[in-house]
Amino acid sequence: MSIQVQNIQKAFGSFIALDNLSLDFPAGELVALLGPSGCGKTTLLRVIAGLEQADSGRVLLDGEDASDTHVRERQVGFVFQHYALFRHMTVFDNVAFGLRMKPRGQRPSEADIKRKVHELLNLVQLDWLADRFPAQLSGGQRQRIALARALAVEPRVLLLDEPFGALDAKVRKELRRWLRRLHDELHITSIFVTHDQEEALEVADRVVLMNHGRVEQIGSPAEVYRQPATPFVYGFLGAANRFEGSSSAGGIAVGASTLTGDAQPEHGNVVAFVRPHELDIVLQADASGIPARISRVLTLGALTRVELEGQADVAGQHFDVELHAANPLVAQLAAGQTVRLQPRQVRVFAQPDTAGAA
Amino acid sequence: MAGAVSSLSVQHDKAGLLESRQATREAPWVKAAILTVALSFFAIFLLLPLVVVFVEALAKGWETYLTALVEPDALSAVKLTLLAAAISVPLNLVFGVAAAWAITRFDFRGKQLLITLIDLPFSVSPVVAGLIYVLVFSSHGWFGPWLAEHDIKVIFAVPGIVLATIFVTVPFVARELIPLLQAQGREEEEAAVVLGARGWQVFWYVTLPNVRWALLYGVILSNARAMGEFGAVSVVSGHIRGETNTLPLHVEILYNEYNFAAAFAVASLLALLALVTLAVKSWVEWRASQTVAVED
Numbered sequence: 001m002s003i004q005v006q007n008i009q010k011a012f013g014s015f016i017a018l019d020n021l022s023l024d025f026p027a028g029e030l031v032a033l034l035g036p037s038g039c040g041k042t043t044l045l046r047v048i049a050g051l052e053q054a055d056s057g058r059v060l061l062d063g064e065d066a067s068d069t070h071v072r073e074r075q076v077g078f079v080f081q082h083y084a085l086f087r088h089m090t091v092f093d094n095v096a097f098g099l100r101m102k103p104r105g106q107r108p109s110e111a112d113i114k115r116k117v118h119e120l121l122n123l124v125q126l127d128w129l130a131d132r133f134p135a136q137l138s139g140g141q142r143q144r145i146a147l148a149r150a151l152a153v154e155p156r157v158l159l160l161d162e163p164f165g166a167l168d169a170k171v172r173k174e175l176r177r178w179l180r181r182l183h184d185e186l187h188i189t190s191i192f193v194t195h196d197q198e199e200a201l202e203v204a205d206r207v208v209l210m211n212h213g214r215v216e217q218i219g220s221p222a223e224v225y226r227q228p229a230t231p232f233v234y235g236f237l238g239a240a241n242r243f244e245g246s247s248s249a250g251g252i253a254v255g256a257s258t259l260t261g262d263a264q265p266e267h268g269n270v271v272a273f274v275r276p277h278e279l280d281i282v283l284q285a286d287a288s289g290i291p292a293r294i295s296r297v298l299t300l301g302a303l304t305r306v307e308l309e310g311q312a313d314v315a316g317q318h319f320d321v322e323l324h325a326a327n328p329l330v331a332q333l334a335a336g337q338t339v340r341l342q343p344r345q346v347r348v349f350a351q352p353d354t355a356g357a358a
Numbered sequence: 359m360a361g362a363v364s365s366l367s368v369q370h371d372k373a374g375l376l377e378s379r380q381a382t383r384e385a386p387w388v389k390a391a392i393l394t395v396a397l398s399f400f401a402i403f404l405l406l407p408l409v410v411v412f413v414e415a416l417a418k419g420w421e422t423y424l425t426a427l428v429e430p431d432a433l434s435a436v437k438l439t440l441l442a443a444a445i446s447v448p449l450n451l452v453f454g455v456a457a458a459w460a461i462t463r464f465d466f467r468g469k470q471l472l473i474t475l476i477d478l479p480f481s482v483s484p485v486v487a488g489l490i491y492v493l494v495f496s497s498h499g500w501f502g503p504w505l506a507e508h509d510i511k512v513i514f515a516v517p518g519i520v521l522a523t524i525f526v527t528v529p530f531v532a533r534e535l536i537p538l539l540q541a542q543g544r545e546e547e548e549a550a551v552v553l554g555a556r557g558w559q560v561f562w563y564v565t566l567p568n569v570r571w572a573l574l575y576g577v578i579l580s581n582a583r584a585m586g587e588f589g590a591v592s593v594v595s596g597h598i599r600g601e602t603n604t605l606p607l608h609v610e611i612l613y614n615e616y617n618f619a620a621a622f623a624v625a626s627l628l629a630l631l632a633l634v635t636l637a638v639k640s641w642v643e644w645r646a647s648q649t650v651a652v653e654d
Contacts, residue, residue, distance in 0.1 A: 098553035
């Protein structure tokens with residue numbers, strides 16, 4: 001089922017959670033709502049589910065206006081951040097809940113319910129836990145039971161609020177892969193909220209980046225990572241070195257130095273971003289590039305991270321460079337050394353506040 | 359107070375832990391002094407009176423004791439006490455659940471006022487509560503003439519006693535439920551709604567099971583207070599023997615008539631009731647802590 005939200009406005013007191021937001025979620029896709037905390041992503045999810053009422057705007061489910069449809073008639077599956085499993089019920093009863101609550105006419109027989117619940121528990125690979133209580137499960141198991149419970153009513157849409165937020169790093173990784181596989185099997189339109197960019201890029205078909213109640217960019221994971229539309233997106237998706245300067249003929253003038261590299265021209269004052277692995281260190285102190293002093297060299301597995309302090313015009317700024325640990329240059333780097341930084345790839349944005357004036 | 363119940367038992371465990379370690383253990387004399395103070399207070403002010411009640415009740419032998427209990431006036435007092443409790447406790451159960459639900463799940467004008475009003479019976483002297491009913495319903499009161507016209511007796515009759523009992527027991531159930539409902543939050547209920555449950559289904563299958571022990575605890579306390587209430591009931595009752603006397607009032611009458619053995623015999627009934635209440639209460643607390651252990 002497709003989901004459209006149109007001109008949704010929602011405020012909590014003076015805080016604007018959703019600011020005239022419109023979005024299309026095509027049927028069958030797994031979409032990530034990504035953004036920092038307080039950006040409105042969870043509110044949007046709750047508005048779509050009907051748990052929160054928008055101040056204005058419409059939610060269309062399958063092209064039909066659902067703004068006045070009660071939550072229980074929307075046929076959405078919702079997985080809560082803290083799972084919200086019924087603590088006084090066994091795993092089996094939790095999953096069976098949605099089926100047992102159906103009006104008498106539509107309610108399946110106990111035998112059918114039993115079959116269906118075991119089917120779902122097998123799907124989430126936890127059939128052996130049917131008689132346990134939620135408190136006896138690990139976080140990852142609770143998460144999967146919450147998902148099985150949401151799927152039991154055969155929802156047309158699956159909404160997941162920070163589904164892996166409360167889990168440790170290893171379980172998170174496993175569950176991410178598992179959720180992706182599950183989605184490939186079921187093809188149910190799914191939206192999940194996350195503040196973890198790695199999670200969004202790894203799991204989703206499409207990523208919606210949100211900030212301050214607005215959409216910053218929509219695109220496939222590769223698109224949003226490679227062609228970030230705004231400085232916010234660039235900064236949010238992965239580490240970034242930030243340089244402020246002005247556009248000039250030869251590149252971007254940052255103080256007395258010039259950033260060359262593969263930069264798109266913009267006019268006036270600009271912000272330039274360079275990913276740590278796209279920044280080169282040049283040992284000759286008189287070469288061109290941004291002057292910086294190495295403050296630390298860290299080798300973590302296959303990567304070496306070099307932390308640098310800007311010198312001269314960029315004094316006080318911090319930069320990160322990532323190198324392969326096998327790179328022969330690594331052996332020649334030491335803390336305290338003054339070097340030059342040369343970007344291979346630069347992404348330039350006009351300074352938002354001065355763009356009009358320039 | 360299931361919240362308080364579990365936190366009490368947790369504190370108890372921690373105290374045990376602290377005591378079991380050499381490094382954190384207090385000097386023996388500190389422990390002895392604290393224990394002596396606590397236990398002697400308990401013995402003098404709680405245990406001794408309880409023992410006295412039973413000793414005095416049985417001072418003239420079993421026969422006198424039993425006679426005092428099966429005497430018609432005593433039996434009628436027992437019936438009236440049970441009736442007052444049987445009406446006021448269910449009413450308070452319904453009111454308490456509704457009030458707690460409204461306060462924790464909805465935002466409305468006058469919410470703070472409602473919370474304050476629930477506590478009113480705790481802060482107002484029961485005698486004042488009784489007087490209020492006399493002022494409103496007695497023959498010289500606001501509704502007196504109207505009630506007289508329709509031949510309805512409230513004051514110095516059973517309805518007055520029931521009203522006074524309801525008044526003094528109002529806070530118990532709501533006060534137990536509000537903190538617990540607040541602590542549990544809305545997520546499970548929202549999950550139930552998304553899964554298609556209707557309002558009453560959410561309440562019956564999700565909310566109620568989660569608060570069942572606190573609810574039972576509130577009912578027990580409410581019942582104990584209903585049966586033991588003296589002040590408010592005394593003002594509205596009129597002390598008509600065999601008609602408007604509850605057990606506590608009956609004890610007073612017997613005592614004032616220097617019929618000590620009978621007074622203590624009836625008092626021992628109330629004391630027994632208190633002991634049963636305590637036993638049930640401890641059992642509920644124990645069960646609640648068991649469920650908390652399983653559910654958390």
